[in-house]
Amino acid sequence: MVTSEVTGNNQIKGRIRNIHNRDVLSEVELDTAAGIITSVITTSSLKSLGLVVGQEAVAVVKTTQFALAKV
Secondary structure: OOOOOOOHHEEEEEEEEEEEOOEEEEEEEEEOOOOEEEEEHHHHHHHHOOOOOOOEEEEOHHHHHHHOOOO
């Protein structure tokens, strides 16, 4: 069984810039030193976490694979 561990290597701190609420999924924009990160989470989770614009938050990266495209 593989477990995921939260470390400093997979966290990006920032402040919530904008929230786009939808019925099932919502987008949360996090303003970080690296730029804006957008996370799509369930609206239920958004409410459970009590996330609001202006609040500090941490983006936790849980993937080892990224897709890139030519610009």
